[in-house]
Amino acid sequence: MSNQSGICANEELLNVIRSTPNNGLLIIAAKISSDSTAVEFKEKFDTTNDLLESLDSDPSYILIKDSKKNPEVYDFISFVPDPAPVRAKMIYASTKNTLLRQIGSNVINSQMMFSEPQEITDFVNSSTTTSSQSTLLSESEKIGIQINEEQRNMRALQGHQLVSQNNGTPNSLTFEVNSSAGSIKSLLESNNVITFKINMDNEKVEVTSQTNITSSDAISLTSEHPSYTIFKNGELYYFIYSCPSGSKVKERMLYASNKQGFINHLKDNEGISFTKILEIGDADELEKSLMSSSTEAELKQKEESSKSDNNTQRFNRPKGPTRRKRI
Incomplete structure (x- = not known):
């Protein structure tokens, strides 16, 4: 498959992206049509919980705008779950750049690729300032943030370390x-x-x-x-x-x-x-x-024997013809 699939966004999706009013958190989900001819508008959401409930094992494109932070731009997410068919992964990967060009680079703040729904929630939570969380997140999302924060604090107190703190190979077991x-x-x-x-x-x-x-x-x-x-x-x-x-x-x-x-x-x-x-x-x-x-001991002996055999194997020059005695 070439780098570009030739699949473009339909006019409905582009209109939704351009004309949606700026009021709070806006999440737009889009999918490639079943006949692989266009990227179509799927649904709009006001909270990440609503978005997560709609996700399945199929890939999708997700655009997120926080009007309290920056009302002019979207964060673009290629959501490609691990269980998705390989063909679907390839089509979404080869369509992404065309879609981004149609939307316009001046409208896109950042691009991410996620495979887990929780990664989307983590991204929204981390990019939302503390002062605006109360107005942008649902009650269940606020509770989830508090639980995650408490778990991080507990791990810090217990001396748990991240992979990056040990170059990916810590010597102690954290469990x-x-x-x-x-x-x-x-x-x-x-x-x-x-x-x-x-x-x-x-x-x-x-x-x-x-x-x-x-x-x-x-x-x-x-x-x-x-x-x-x-x-x-x-x-x-x-x-x-x-x-x-x-x-x-x-x-x-x-x-x-x-x-x-x-x-x-x-x-x-x-x-x-x-x-x-x-x-x-x-x-x-x-x-x-x-x-x-x-x-x-046997393993070492075999290895040493093999090395010894390799060292002693030499090319033997063939003997030349014997000289005949003159009579």
Whole structure:
């Protein structure tokens, strides 16, 4: 598909954008028509809650104007949910620039691309000044802001850190490990594959599944969300961090920023040292042949033997013809 789809906004949408009076918060939603011939006006909203209730798994364009802040311009959002079909994502991406040119660059304040409804709410809340929030937000939105603020304060008091504060690889785990099922090392004595998830509701790392397999080929990883998996093969331990392609942005950040902390926790508190740490996207990217059951000594010996063989293999020059003795 080319960079431009050739799809343009219809006149109704452009008129709504140009002629809507400036009074409070205005949100305009637009969608590409079912026959992919035009960008059409869908609906207008006065609150983000109303907008969120109308969103589904289909992409859309969203324009937001706050007349109390700047009555002349819109913030433009390409809302493309992760579950949306690939073709729809491509069409919306290749139509965006044409739509922006039709609206006019002087009318657009900023451009964003979001995949989660909560990102829209966060953007509106962060761009709205404290003095004007009481008039622009609904009661439920105000309560939501207060709850989010309290949660941020609690995390700050508990010493929780953001990914950016640790270059994305913090050494400490910011979540408690749920040990109600016993120590992880003891669980691995009866089940050699244990999968974990981060429960964001109770802020704990929890066991989601335990299985006992006879071969690394039988390992099964979830595709619904990121996960941590421990595989014990013989006397060796392997750590697998999986982040499927459909994972939410917040999940990706959360699991990535806690991975090293969880590994350190397992080493310091459970006495588990890993032979290899594997990081993959989707489950089919897992190279199962890397998880050998050989002892570490055998692995090193094989590697050294392989290097030695490579060093000793040299090209032998063929022997020349033997000289005949003269009689």
